[in-house]
Amino acid sequence: MYINGEWLTDGPMFPVFNPATGEEIGQVPDGTQHDATRAIEAAEAALSSWKAETAYTRSDLLYRAHQLMLSQQRELAELMTREQGKPLKASMNEVKYAADFLLWFAEEAKRVYGETIPSARSDQRFLVQKQPIGVVAAVTPWNYPISMLTRKLGPALAAGCTTVLKPAESTPLCAIAVFKILEEAGFPAGVANLVTASDPKPIGVVFCTHPVVRKLTFTGSTAVGKHLAQASAPQLKRVSMELGGHAPFIVYDDADPVHAAKGVSLVKFLNTGQACISPNRIFVQRRILEPFLETLKSRVDALRAGDGMDPANSIGPLINEAAVDKVDRQVRDAIDKGATLLAGGARLTDSGLDKGCFYDATVLTNVSPDMLIYREETFGPIAAVVPFDDEDDVIAMANDTRYGLAAYVYTQNLARALRTFEQLQFGIIGINDINPTSAAAPFGGMKESGLGREGAREGIEEYLETKLGGFSI
Numbered sequence: 001m002y003i004n005g006e007w008l009t010d011g012p013m014f015p016v017f018n019p020a021t022g023e024e025i026g027q028v029p030d031g032t033q034h035d036a037t038r039a040i041e042a043a044e045a046a047l048s049s050w051k052a053e054t055a056y057t058r059s060d061l062l063y064r065a066h067q068l069m070l071s072q073q074r075e076l077a078e079l080m081t082r083e084q085g086k087p088l089k090a091s092m093n094e095v096k097y098a099a100d101f102l103l104w105f106a107e108e109a110k111r112v113y114g115e116t117i118p119s120a121r122s123d124q125r126f127l128v129q130k131q132p133i134g135v136v137a138a139v140t141p142w143n144y145p146i147s148m149l150t151r152k153l154g155p156a157l158a159a160g161c162t163t164v165l166k167p168a169e170s171t172p173l174c175a176i177a178v179f180k181i182l183e184e185a186g187f188p189a190g191v192a193n194l195v196t197a198s199d200p201k202p203i204g205v206v207f208c209t210h211p212v213v214r215k216l217t218f219t220g221s222t223a224v225g226k227h228l229a230q231a232s233a234p235q236l237k238r239v240s241m242e243l244g245g246h247a248p249f250i251v252y253d254d255a256d257p258v259h260a261a262k263g264v265s266l267v268k269f270l271n272t273g274q275a276c277i278s279p280n281r282i283f284v285q286r287r288i289l290e291p292f293l294e295t296l297k298s299r300v301d302a303l304r305a306g307d308g309m310d311p312a313n314s315i316g317p318l319i320n321e322a323a324v325d326k327v328d329r330q331v332r333d334a335i336d337k338g339a340t341l342l343a344g345g346a347r348l349t350d351s352g353l354d355k356g357c358f359y360d361a362t363v364l365t366n367v368s369p370d371m372l373i374y375r376e377e378t379f380g381p382i383a384a385v386v387p388f389d390d391e392d393d394v395i396a397m398a399n400d401t402r403y404g405l406a407a408y409v410y411t412q413n414l415a416r417a418l419r420t421f422e423q424l425q426f427g428i429i430g431i432n433d434i435n436p437t438s439a440a441a442p443f444g445g446m447k448e449s450g451l452g453r454e455g456a457r458e459g460i461e462e463y464l465e466t467k468l469g470g471f472s473i
């Protein structure tokens with residue numbers, strides 16, 4: 001843990017495991033409510049001097065952290081692969097993506113503009129200033145264990161807020177590595193604090209109820225996000241929530257089915273499907289279903305699961321046993337209710353894979369609305385294909401979910417692309433594009449996928465208050 005500029009390495013600890021091998025790879029401090037409270041107090045004590053620094057000073061520190069992160073890209077990626085499981089190449093990409101947020105918000109720090117507004121009274125002037133919201137508590141997930149931290153810390157620190165972060169209990173080592181970078185970059189003591197804990201609940205209670213915390217930013221499941229938002233409501237804390245998704249991937253029959261199937265095979269199996277923007281229902285117009293499935297199956301059959309440190313493996317393990325059980329339950333349920341299994345469909349246990357949490361890359365077709373996989377977020381390597389006939393129907397089916405994070409559309413028809421883009425109730429839409437994300441672009445969901453946006457110009461607004469001055473002259 002890193003509180004008030006000091007590393008705490010004694011006291012009770014908890015183990016961290018490699019999900020590919022089951023090996024213990026480290027021990028980290030098991031923080032308590034007392035630690036969370038101390039971290040919040042340290043952030044409070046550091047706030048007035050941190051927000052009084054110029055934007056240029058805050059920006060310089062973020063630039064330095066960006067440089068340090070890139071210079072350690074390989075070491076950080078190896079740590080991420082050991083702790084979280086994704087293939088090393090994907091970890092390298094994530095570290096770059098994480099560093100992008102530090103760079104983007106180093107730049108945005110200097111663009112926190114206010115405004116003057118004309119008044120109806122000749123003796124009056126209105127001045128609007130943006131000010132940091134104060135102490136920010138952040139809770140981050142294990143699936144993107146470095147970039148989800150910089151996506152919150154970057155804008156919070158740029159805005160002049162001080163922070164306390166609790167990472168996921170399965171990936172605290174990546175969080176520690178990020179905070180070592182912040183320390184080396186020279187952020188003052190108390191500005192960024194880290195509390196690791198094996199049980200998130202007691203820490204969550206402190207974050208949601210401590211009156212000094214003015215903002216809670218969370219990435220994780222919808223259930224936990226709702227719980228934290230409710231617990232923060234009595235004090236009307238500001239909240240940002242980046243929650244679950246259930247992305248539709250629509251392939252119209254004017255699209256090239258081979259190109260679209262390649263797109264699905266790339267985006268669906270990224271991070272072993274453990275992404276909130278992972279396609280969960282793949283709607284394919286019936287006329288091109290056959291060539292689409294043929295390409296998808298052959299691509300999926302060629303994917304090899306295993307330890308992400310071996311470059312031959314493109315699919316890493318799931319994070320834990322519970323994740324394997326959930327995925328398997330959805331696959332069994334779909335098959336029982338009439339889905340056709342085209343590839344995969346079982347846990348992998350041969351060639352040493354039994355030590356980790358591996359599930360075979362799977363393709364199901366004829367998936368229908370009565371199946372769990374059609375409604376529940378999967379977070380696993382399962383491509384669930386739903387044939388459709390008509391444009392209006394598919395838009396209604398795509399929107400028929402409580403989630404609204406990401407969606408994907410493949411079509412060569414511009415009018416149809418625009419119509420679909422406008423009608424889908426999702427915050428992020430890839431049109432013939434499987435990677436509609438960037439530090440420069442606003443990321444976030446509608447409906448029960450969340451509140452607020454991360455990255456982009458909007459990202460820093462989440463950490464700012466608007467203050468109005470009415471001046472009589």
Ligand code: ADP
Pocket residue numbers: 139140141142166167168169200201202203204205219220221222224225227228
């Ligand atoms: P997942 O199911 O994908 O693990 P979670 O929403 O459980 O997603 O976890 C995301 C983050 O939320 C993690 O850092 C986890 O420790 C934290 N978390 C889970 N439950 C709580 C809680 N009751 N209070 C605070 N944080 C929590």
